[in-house]
Amino acid sequence: MFSVGKSVSGFPLWVIGILDKPRVEEPEPPFKFIGNVHGDEPVGRELLILLSNWICNNHMKDPLVRLIAENMHLHIFPSMNPDGYALKRRGNENNTVLNRDFPYQFFRMNNDEVACQPETRAIMSWVRQIPFTASASSNGIIFPIQSLN
Numbered sequence: 001m002f003s004v005g006k007s008v009s010g011f012p013l014w015v016i017g018i019l020d021k022p023r024v025e026e027p028e029p030p031f032k033f034i035g036n037v038h039g040d041e042p043v044g045r046e047l048l049i050l051l052s053n054w055i056c057n058n059h060m061k062d063p064l065v066r067l068i069a070e071n072m073h074l075h076i077f078p079s080m081n082p083d084g085y086a087l088k089r090r091g092n093e094n095n096t097v098l099n100r101d102f103p104y105q106f107f108r109m110n111n112d113e114v115a116c117q118p119e120t121r122a123i124m125s126w127v128r129q130i131p132f133t134a135s136a137s138s139n140g141i142i143f144p145i146q147s148l149n
Contacts, residue, residue: 004077005122008093011082013122016052018074020059029133030073034123037099037137039084039091044138048078075130080119092117099137 003012019028033051035044055074058065068074079085083092091097094117101120103111113121 004126005118007081007083007119008117009083009086011086013080013082013119014078015126016048016074016076016078018052018055018069018076019072020070026073028071028073030075030130032075032077032127032130032132032135034077034080034135034137036079036081036085037139038097039081039087039089041090041140042085043140045078045085047138048076052076052078075132077123080123083119092119 001014001016003014005013007013019026033048035046035048036042037044055065055069059069060066081092081098084090084098087093089095096117098117098119101117102124103113103116113124116124
Protein backbone atom coordinates (compact mmCIF):
# COMPACT_ATOMS: atom_id res chain seq x y z
CA MET A 1 0.00 0.00 0.00
CA PHE A 2 1.07 3.56 -0.64
CA SER A 3 -0.51 6.96 -0.37
CA VAL A 4 -0.75 9.34 -3.33
CA GLY A 5 -1.62 12.30 -1.09
CA LYS A 6 -4.12 13.48 1.50
CA SER A 7 -7.71 14.62 1.46
CA VAL A 8 -8.84 18.04 2.69
CA SER A 9 -9.43 16.48 6.15
CA GLY A 10 -6.01 14.83 6.11
CA PHE A 11 -7.07 11.26 5.34
CA PRO A 12 -4.37 9.41 3.36
CA LEU A 13 -5.37 8.56 -0.21
CA TRP A 14 -4.39 4.90 -0.10
CA VAL A 15 -3.66 2.80 -3.18
CA ILE A 16 -3.22 -0.95 -3.02
CA GLY A 17 -0.54 -2.10 -5.43
CA ILE A 18 -0.85 -5.71 -6.53
CA LEU A 19 2.06 -7.22 -8.40
CA ASP A 20 4.10 -10.39 -8.21
CA LYS A 21 7.51 -8.80 -7.54
CA PRO A 22 7.30 -5.74 -5.29
CA ARG A 23 10.03 -3.13 -5.75
CA VAL A 24 11.13 -4.75 -9.03
CA GLU A 25 10.64 -2.75 -12.24
CA GLU A 26 8.79 -4.96 -14.73
CA PRO A 27 7.26 -4.23 -18.14
CA GLU A 28 3.80 -5.37 -17.02
CA PRO A 29 0.87 -3.15 -18.04
CA PRO A 30 -0.41 -1.00 -15.18
CA PHE A 31 -4.17 -0.89 -14.60
CA LYS A 32 -5.96 1.61 -12.34
CA PHE A 33 -9.24 1.05 -10.51
CA ILE A 34 -10.85 3.92 -8.56
CA GLY A 35 -13.84 3.72 -6.23
CA ASN A 36 -15.86 5.96 -3.94
CA VAL A 37 -15.56 9.08 -6.11
CA HIS A 38 -18.77 10.26 -4.51
CA GLY A 39 -18.64 9.91 -0.74
CA ASP A 40 -22.25 8.76 -0.53
CA GLU A 41 -21.66 5.92 -3.00
CA PRO A 42 -19.54 3.40 -1.04
CA VAL A 43 -20.29 0.34 -3.22
CA GLY A 44 -17.19 0.79 -5.41
CA ARG A 45 -15.00 1.23 -2.34
CA GLU A 46 -16.24 -2.01 -0.81
CA LEU A 47 -15.98 -3.93 -4.09
CA LEU A 48 -12.37 -2.83 -4.63
CA ILE A 49 -11.41 -3.82 -1.08
CA LEU A 50 -13.05 -7.21 -1.66
CA LEU A 51 -11.26 -7.56 -5.03
CA SER A 52 -7.91 -6.83 -3.37
CA ASN A 53 -8.57 -9.38 -0.65
CA TRP A 54 -9.74 -11.98 -3.18
CA ILE A 55 -6.59 -11.59 -5.28
CA CYS A 56 -4.29 -11.73 -2.24
CA ASN A 57 -6.08 -14.75 -0.77
CA ASN A 58 -6.21 -16.73 -4.02
CA HIS A 59 -3.08 -15.93 -6.02
CA MET A 60 -1.44 -19.22 -5.00
CA LYS A 61 -4.62 -21.30 -5.44
CA ASP A 62 -6.42 -20.03 -8.52
CA PRO A 63 -4.67 -20.11 -11.93
CA LEU A 64 -6.67 -17.10 -13.17
CA VAL A 65 -5.67 -15.00 -10.18
CA ARG A 66 -2.04 -16.07 -10.59
CA LEU A 67 -2.20 -15.11 -14.28
CA ILE A 68 -3.51 -11.66 -13.35
CA ALA A 69 -0.97 -11.10 -10.56
CA GLU A 70 1.98 -12.27 -12.67
CA ASN A 71 1.11 -10.36 -15.83
CA MET A 72 -0.36 -7.05 -14.66
CA HIS A 73 0.40 -4.35 -12.16
CA LEU A 74 -2.87 -3.45 -10.49
CA HIS A 75 -3.37 -0.14 -8.71
CA ILE A 76 -6.53 -0.31 -6.63
CA PHE A 77 -7.64 3.01 -5.17
CA PRO A 78 -10.70 2.12 -3.04
CA SER A 79 -11.63 5.63 -1.88
CA MET A 80 -10.98 8.76 -3.88
CA ASN A 81 -13.21 10.65 -1.45
CA PRO A 82 -12.55 9.53 2.14
CA ASP A 83 -13.91 12.84 3.48
CA GLY A 84 -17.27 12.32 1.79
CA TYR A 85 -17.33 8.70 2.93
CA ALA A 86 -16.74 9.75 6.56
CA LEU A 87 -19.34 12.54 6.28
CA LYS A 88 -21.83 10.34 4.35
CA ARG A 89 -22.24 12.93 1.64
CA ARG A 90 -21.37 13.31 -2.03
CA GLY A 91 -18.63 15.94 -1.80
CA ASN A 92 -15.41 16.14 0.17
CA GLU A 93 -14.80 18.23 3.33
CA ASN A 94 -15.10 21.38 1.16
CA ASN A 95 -18.35 19.96 -0.28
CA THR A 96 -16.76 19.71 -3.74
CA VAL A 97 -17.95 16.89 -5.98
CA LEU A 98 -14.57 15.54 -7.03
CA ASN A 99 -15.37 14.16 -10.48
CA ARG A 100 -16.40 17.72 -11.44
CA ASP A 101 -13.12 19.14 -10.13
CA PHE A 102 -10.81 17.88 -12.89
CA PRO A 103 -9.84 20.16 -15.79
CA TYR A 104 -11.85 19.65 -18.96
CA GLN A 105 -10.04 18.31 -21.98
CA PHE A 106 -12.08 20.06 -24.66
CA PHE A 107 -13.33 23.25 -22.98
CA ARG A 108 -11.35 26.05 -21.33
CA MET A 109 -13.03 25.56 -17.96
CA ASN A 110 -11.57 24.62 -14.60
CA ASN A 111 -8.01 24.62 -15.98
CA ASP A 112 -6.37 26.16 -12.92
CA GLU A 113 -4.81 23.09 -11.33
CA VAL A 114 -3.78 25.06 -8.23
CA ALA A 115 -7.46 25.77 -7.55
CA CYS A 116 -8.35 22.05 -7.64
CA GLN A 117 -9.00 20.10 -4.46
CA PRO A 118 -6.07 18.22 -2.86
CA GLU A 119 -7.60 14.88 -3.85
CA THR A 120 -7.82 15.94 -7.49
CA ARG A 121 -4.26 17.29 -7.54
CA ALA A 122 -2.95 14.09 -5.92
CA ILE A 123 -4.60 11.91 -8.55
CA MET A 124 -3.38 14.12 -11.39
CA SER A 125 0.19 13.92 -10.06
CA TRP A 126 -0.09 10.13 -9.63
CA VAL A 127 -1.37 9.47 -13.16
CA ARG A 128 1.39 11.62 -14.64
CA GLN A 129 3.97 9.29 -13.06
CA ILE A 130 2.52 6.01 -14.35
CA PRO A 131 1.51 5.30 -17.97
CA PHE A 132 -1.69 3.40 -17.15
CA THR A 133 -2.83 1.02 -19.87
CA ALA A 134 -6.44 1.05 -18.72
CA SER A 135 -8.53 2.58 -16.01
CA ALA A 136 -11.93 1.97 -14.45
CA SER A 137 -13.93 4.00 -12.01
CA SER A 138 -17.04 2.74 -10.30
CA ASN A 139 -20.06 4.74 -9.29
CA GLY A 140 -22.72 3.42 -6.96
CA ILE A 141 -26.34 4.21 -7.55
CA ILE A 142 -28.53 5.53 -4.79
CA PHE A 143 -32.17 4.61 -5.13
CA PRO A 144 -34.65 6.56 -3.05
CA ILE A 145 -36.72 4.36 -0.77
CA GLN A 146 -40.32 4.57 -1.86
CA SER A 147 -43.37 3.38 -0.01
CA LEU A 148 -45.08 0.38 -1.56
CA ASN A 149 -48.50 1.66 -0.40
